[in-house]
Amino acid sequence: MVTRERIPYGPHRDQWGELFLPAGAGPSAPARTVVVIHGGYWRDKWTAELGLPVALDLAERGYAVWNLEYRRAGSTVGWRGQSDRSAGGWPATFRDVAMGVDHLANLGSRGVDRERVAALGHSAGGHLAVWAAGRAAQAARTGGEKPAVPLVGVVSQAGVLDLSAAHRLKLSDDAAANLMGGPESELAEEYALADPMRRLPTGVPVLAVHSRDDEAVPFELSEAYVSAAQAAGDPAELHETSGDHFALITPGTEAYETCRALLGRLLP
Template sequence: MNHAAVNHASVNRERIPYGPHPDQWGELFLPDGAGAGMPLRGTVVVIHGGYWRKAYTAELGVPEALDLAEHGFAAWNLEYRRAGAGAGTGGPGGRAAPTDDGGWPATFRDVAMGIDHLAHVADHTGVGLDPARVVALGHSAGGHLAVWAAGRAAYAARTGGEAPAVPLAGVVSQAGILDLAAAHRLRLSNDAVANLMGGPESERPAEYALADPMRRLPIGVPVHAVHSRADEDAPFELSRRYVEAAREAGDPAELHETAGDHFALITPGEEAYETCRALVARLLP
């Protein structure tokens, strides 16, 4: 598969496919000198938001990935198949219309595949990444996908499934949609959850149970949920409810209240984002 390398100041960028679909790729950001004697602090999988819709791309994660690489981390800015716009709005009861290639289960499979592909990144770059030092930083819908992905190892252990090649050691969720059922009831972003899942929960209860981080507890992985009460795009309660449920289940989850709007969390220089980077460093000491 083809991949192209681009250099930007003190950061090296390389786009690497992890599957055959045009949306199955990640862009690896490495500090200049990585692999030539300079140790990495760990790897951060950046998972962008956009309510899982096709219109929003991994471009949203580029400023974070650049910043993380400038601070000594490897950053894997992950693209994945998203659901097409317009679904979940025209059918009876919120039934989703046909949606491109993404949505349930393709979006989830892509995130899992993309993270596991980190085990093979050295084949492309010559820079080995420690699979025991990988965390995720996910914004909004990306926070949902990051916490879902962090639960793969525990879910596989409970069900006898195949363990992930690259288990996540922790997650920083930035205004994550961590209570999928509540987000569906609230019909956030014009029924974005029904659009993702291919229909309402009343018609797809088994699928929602598999996709909702609230139903996959405990995951045994630290989750730091960073959220502002001023967020008008993703309600603060989604993070609060998840952290309460996770702690009750025995997980090491923490809620961090911050200031600013939905996008301050992904804007380097903003206090909300600086909090997120500090939490990444806490997960990768």
């Protein structure tokens, strides 16, 4: 029987995760662990509820799953005068994802295998998952603090992996500017820190799954990231699938089954 437990990783109301554990998982039998990071173009309209079907499916198949919530940017179209209801955006959203992943270091007694942790991120969650995967390499380059829980790999599900392109294309009413608090022309340094394309190489496998039929996030964003990552020497792969944007997080679809199979490669 799968168990579920909501656990805070910080004091803010959105700093929590829901831990799903498969039958038999425990301190003496830790389960390989997947961090599920939901999408929604970083806006507070969308919550970790998007990750529930995936979390339940993976837990039933033997994974420990950490369905992560985080502070999102306000839902106002554009960034000027946006709502501050959730207090998210740059850099709070990124700090939350880092804190949330690292909180797994405290959950070994519940049955989490802290040495075998991969991320599964959809849409904006794919962006955040790949960003999080680059933390160890970024710390090594800058002398910053190493992550307490490094990721062994990421399956990106139609991830927004090129933040500058998302801003240039004004995807979802310029959600990138809404996340960052302004245009790249005014926040060049911040965009460079937030964009997975600018944090290569990471040394971490990124397996990008995307469909050309996706109308929410262009296929070309995954294509561009994987090309750049491979050129930088990273073990990145692009897996073209079928279906719309949400097929990737719908158990039973071809797109989702591809993602689950790739997770099995990262966490054998």
